[in-house]
Amino acid sequence: MSSAWIYECLCDETRLRIVQFLLEGPLCVCHLQEALGISQARVSQHLAYLRKRGMVESRRRGTWMIYSLPKTPGPDLKKHLALLKDCSLTDEKFHAALKKLRLMSAGCGPAENGTPTKA
Amino acid sequence: MSSAWIYECLCDETRLRIVQFLLEGPLCVCHLQEALGISQARVSQHLAYLRKRGMVESRRRGTWMIYSLPKTPGPDLKKHLALLKDCSLTDEKFHAALKKLRLMSAGCGPAENGTPTKA
């Protein structure tokens, strides 16, 4: 039952969305919060869940926490993430949310090496 | 969130095992019960869960119910099942259970077109 934890991480709709977003690039908590339209606490709780299990990594950038997918995922996780990305291509709702997110802010990826500048 | 239901189906360890077994071929309830080492009711409950969501199909053969994976799975499910099979290759526990199952009984696959004969 080696990769059962992967299914457990993704069986919650909010967590699945988070990982889908992170597949597009690193994001800070407040951007995820905006994109998902849920409370800050809920985002943090789910991120903590995913972090404990090794599904996401975090690094601090000033007061911001930048979350991203593991730089060196294990073979099973790597395949699952690739498949999720593939399946996300046909996910209308996700793409609508992603578009909204990109309009809202530039994302945390490009601004990684400077002081965070909120939109 | 198109394929969220797939993760929901597989996030339970028992259900994941069931689908892993079915990837090897059709099985009846009592064989699954033996292979999993759990009560008949639990197997039936989980199978009902999976059937409602289109993850498994069933057909009657005498008093036996033969469960199998969908003959014509959608594109996303097809990919997920292929990945699960791939990941199962390195799953020691699963292979041990599979070996035990094959020693116990011939399986329901070969006996499909006759009266079921319990080992």
Next chain:
DNA sequence: GCTGAATATTCGTTATTACGAATATAACGC
């Protein structure tokens, strides 16, 4: 139609999980 075998369903309980609200922590600029 009765019986036994295989499977399904219902029900009450327990365990787990997600949640919102409140509070705590951490870093930054002053």
Next chain:
DNA sequence: GCGTTATATTCGTAATAACGAATATTCAGC
């Protein structure tokens, strides 16, 4: 040090899911 912003954690509760036990259904053979 103080206030502000961003994030994390704790806690009590509500929703959900899994479970065992008991019961119901379905079919085959007689």
